[in-house]
Amino acid sequence: MKQFQLLPKSETGAPATSPVVPRQKRAQRTRTALLDAVEALVATEGADAVTTTRLAETTGVSVGTIYRYFSDRDQLLLAAYDGTVARIVETCGEALADLDPGMPMAAAARKLLGLYLDTAETIPAHSGLLAAMRALRPIEADQGGGNEASIVGAIVAPFLQKFSAGGVAADPSRLHFLSVLMGTLVDLYLVTPDTSDRTRLREEIEAHMLLALERLSG
Amino acid sequence: MKQFQLLPKSETGAPATSPVVPRQKRAQRTRTALLDAVEALVATEGADAVTTTRLAETTGVSVGTIYRYFSDRDQLLLAAYDGTVARIVETCGEALADLDPGMPMAAAARKLLGLYLDTAETIPAHSGLLAAMRALRPIEADQGGGNEASIVGAIVAPFLQKFSAGGVAADPSRLHFLSVLMGTLVDLYLVTPDTSDRTRLREEIEAHMLLALERLSG
DNA sequence: AATAAAGATGAAACAGTTTCAGCTTTTGCC
């Protein structure tokens, strides 16, 4: 349902040139334009509207070019998702660095969660990309470069380092549990339109986050 | 990305005959054969392997027939998922009826969760179908006939009726939260291969379930 | 300003879904 066959079955045993790292500024512009267009499309019409043809039209580049930077459509969506996550993570990372190490862990966690949600709300496409991402990269058991691994690596791990009692390096499987849990709840939050529902949801998410953190460090 | 255009654009304003309820036993057999084949395919090769062509081949039915019972491929997968859920729910429903109403709520909840996971493990395709379902029916804010609504309706609601203090009819948004939470965690559980990881995961899930229940009734 | 490397193009091959005009089987009625 995805891997094609090549027309006359490429005889060369070559490793099929993988997506390329842009070397000229023109290329950087093209790549960025593609990702921006993906975000815009997802924000206005949802991830299903992102077809290679459509994207080529709206950006003015040709379909073939898309495949120069992304090995397939899924990677394109994933890259767009990663882009939004990186922005959120950066904001939270800075906030984390500024937090007083003496403050109680629960308070720090609450603060970061709030900031995370605030920032995520800022990016219209993020909810749609998150959903698309979940469909593309199903929940996996292994701790490998999975779902919200980057968030764990960039925020949760440093957070625990800073606020956990003995500086226990939490085991990967529990970290993964936390990723999956928080990922879903954030998803639910972003998709909830009603403001008062959102407020209540924040409390709910907070409670479960704190429980998970407790069990993680305890 | 899904709705097609009809060839000469059907002039009739007719409501496009929707999937049919089987009236003859031949039809019932066909429908069942299709769903069974879906389960088998998902169990052995994953949901992506379920293509209309492939399904037609393995069941000996022609592609057109599939569309007599399912309006599109997604509905087919969803129907297969619903089938597995119904089996699990039935088992748990019976157990729920047999539980002593005097027992503490937490103990009852634990018991049902265990039974739920045990039964789900019994169905090889269930994990794959759950994942497919999640991709097809993204997390939605409205409480409508959503994700694990049937589970809520068939188990959680009766459960609360039986064990909750004042018989409070919990509000739909909190019930939906519980659905989403448990759905994801069960998904994670089923996808975890290592036995000792599973055991630990059960405890984790239990803790979060109890927290959610507490907040639901408290 | 010549040449190589990087980047871009787009027609066409593919995979997969969905429709529909007819064909076959079953049901119900005499």
Added chain:
DNA sequence: GGCAAAAGCTGAAACTGTTTCATCTTTATT
């Protein structure tokens, strides 16, 4: 049993969307 209507089935072909690749254009380098 015989037969018309209803139910069920068929499969070629229309369609949408993805991916490849031979070829052309632009940029960097000397």
